[in-house]
Amino acid sequence: MSGLVGWIDLQRDLSRHGDVVHAMTERMRNRGPDGKGTWLSPHAALGHRELATSGVPAHEQPLCVETNAGPVTATHIGRFDNADELRRDIESAGGIVRNGTDTELLLHAFLLWGTDLLDRVHGGFAFAIWDGRTRQLFLARDRLGVKPLYYFAYPGGLLFGSEPKAIMANPHFEARLDLHALPIVLQPRLAMPGETPLAGLHEVPPAHVLTYSQAGLSHRRYWELTSHPHPHSFEKTARHVRELLEEIIGRQLSTAAPMGAMLSGGIDSTSVAALAMQALGHRAPDSDLATYCVRFENDAEPFVATELRPDVDAPYASAAAEFLGTRHTTLSATTHDLLEVIPETRRARDLPGWGQFDASMYLLFQRMRRDCTVALTGEAADEVFGGYPYFFKPEVLQRNRFPWLGDGPKLVDFLSPELTALVKPEEDERERYAQLLARVPRLPGEDAENARMREVFFLGLAGPLSVILDRKERMSMALGLDVRVPFCDHRLLEYVWNVPWQLKCTGGVKGLLKAAMADVLPQATLQRKKSAYPHVQHSEYDRMLIRQASWIVNDSQSRLAWMFDTERFNELIRRISANELNSELPGGSNQAGLLIQLVEMHNWVDEYQVSVR
Known part of the structure; x- marks a missing residue:
């Protein structure tokens, strides 16, 4: 706030x-x-x-x-x-x-x-x-x-x-x-x-x-995680997680301002909404909670399922809202709506943004702000409990690199020879990885699997978590909406940090969280596969990204053209246009989505008149 x-x-x-x-x-x-x-x-x-x-x-x-x-x-x-x-x-x-x-x-x-x-x-x-x-x-x-x-x-x-x-x-x-x-x-x-x-x-x-x-x-x-042996059984661990979440959410509800919550129908947001309803019911039996979800205009068309986004949120959110008894709103956003507010999302950050990923959240918060001043969200549960696909891929975890980075091309690989010599992208990435690994709080005598999983969790709590929190904070506060993040309470993190991986994943993805919340969640939520924050699947948006990226690296009027190896970048654009990238990209992005950071960098440099030489 x-x-x-x-x-x-x-x-x-x-x-x-x-x-x-x-x-x-x-x-x-x-x-x-x-x-x-x-x-x-x-x-x-x-x-x-x-x-x-x-x-x-x-x-x-x-x-x-x-x-x-x-x-x-x-x-x-x-x-x-x-x-x-x-x-x-x-x-x-x-x-x-x-x-x-x-x-x-x-x-x-x-x-x-x-x-x-x-x-x-x-x-x-x-x-x-x-x-x-x-x-x-x-x-x-x-x-x-x-x-x-x-x-x-x-x-x-x-x-x-x-x-x-x-x-x-x-x-x-x-x-x-x-x-x-x-x-x-x-x-x-x-x-x-x-x-x-x-x-x-x-x-x-x-x-x-x-x-x-x-x-x-x-x-x-003034604070950092510490590692020590975990003393509790799975059942006692699940009970303590539940107790912590009830206390945390109860405290974050202590406001007289209108309250709401994001609700996607997944385990994270539904858990938060369920405990919020429970706490509100204890205070005033006739109280209710407003919940909100976003859908896109073309969701009714054949949906292309991906590993990170296997289905559409809206039906699960509506079913969860009915089960919990919340006052639910589904915001329908068009591609035009997204494109129209992207400039506002850039001004919310003052730094390069995330295009449609910022825009859909901005639109959702804009709708929520009509009813609420304060809202709760389930973000950060994946980082705390281990909800992303890479946590379950031994071949990815064994790589001596960031596990969330994927194996596809990276925009930094296409810098001009001059900038490549200055930035040294591969060396830069290795140094960042090594710096974070050096900070991991080790547990003496821990077996190799749990030691590596401790590293993987620590890596996810660095850059990837900050990206999520930055987006949430900037998009909400640009609209005067205070969004609170119960899963970021440090007492919860301190406890779950030391839970062995075998207990965290008992029962599957985020099995520990599911066990802690099983009695207050609908079966559809408990059985649903992990589905990340949604993005629009629309060829118009993809074509726009490709057109803008092509102009940025080829036109002499572009302030960024000198930064890139034009021939090599044009080949990347050709492969994206032809749908030839058979790679795993960060955040489960589609191929054209790889270009978002370049397009947003250009727009930011242009709007804020950032000196680039």
Whole structure:
């Protein structure tokens, strides 16, 4: 929920630059349509846009406490799921809490414990605290990176914001593509935590606190997974998973704002909706839940089943909604609808997007926002419980590379010789893979199969999960909708992380989750094969991608043409047009979908006037 911005400059008087801080704050208007505020001081300025999700008027942010040694000021987005416990801890330590907002709790907790407060808070959040007593800025982000926070450092100062657009509103920032980052532009799942394609622009990595002062920048990781033997039987493990999910979803429902949930009819979203209905029923027997699904105009035509998308969501979603008793809406989207909103999805990101995959989610959230301010989603369950096909393919898992990458061509393979020599795509990929493997929390004495599966889960919790969370967060907050992700609660992840693979997959794909939820789900959901977030199967969209990609690499007016080996790329386009790629592509994409990142990169560079040389 909401958006924050800030500007620290230790060499100039920022109280004279309120117009710039106001402009940065206004760029966050979509994230916070219900209120705004700025705070200025000689060397620090903070701004905030508020989305009210508590059913009461928005509280003032940024929030400042004056101390004898100087002001301490905070601004915050997201929520603390354990706010009640945090309040009790603060009051037990002598603090006096008045209105109990998360920002007030954050300030009190900081005054008591400094950045060690991060060990005490749960939820999806990001915050900025300026400590005028020590002239230090602290930026922090939740453990899994549910909520975003970007920053840009320049000599003597630092800019930060919930989205790049806030930083772009400051004249100190110039949008320039880092050519070394081309691999993550053309395949975003490869991005390392904190990495962006814009020179000098970074994200605070998940589970990190950043400190900025006269001495410069420093980072500290405040949380990470640890590995230890799992003590429970399958039955006890399933019961504990259920207990955790009930508690997590119950806490994330604690709002007076209108609530909804995404519902595809798969195990993940149906589990969330089922437990939400259960929790709502305990609070008020006559309460209901609004659920939503997206379908495409041509779904009625012969559907081409794929391994990752074996069927259409809408019938399963409707059946699940009837079983659960939710108030269900199916949004029907045309190809024209998708194409029409793709520019809006790009502006929601300020970075290269995902074309139709962004657009269909944007349209779904747009429909949900008519009824809801807050919604729940089942995303991240595949990464936590092991739901993708590659988890069950020994021949893929044995490869010493990213298992989700597939075996097909990659756009980065078609860079010009000049850029290939600079970027070194194969070496870059190997280095990224090695860096992540070096961070895997090992369990001494673990057998080879479980040790490899631990690696595979860790790899999926890096780039692939961040791609999913980024899309969800940007598309929803562009519309002022706060979407919460119960499967990203760190306590659930800490527990399931140490469950041996043989228990996770008992009973098949996500067998552990199915066992935990079996008594509240319809049989059709329990028996349904894994089906990823849908994409439109339409020749018009595919032809558009092919036409645009061909223009980008061949036309002298294209700002990206120089980047690619034209002859080799044209051969790739010919093979895609002739349907000759018999390969497994990342995310289960169809052949033309391989070109989305190139097309969106071009459109982003053009619209944002990003310097590419």
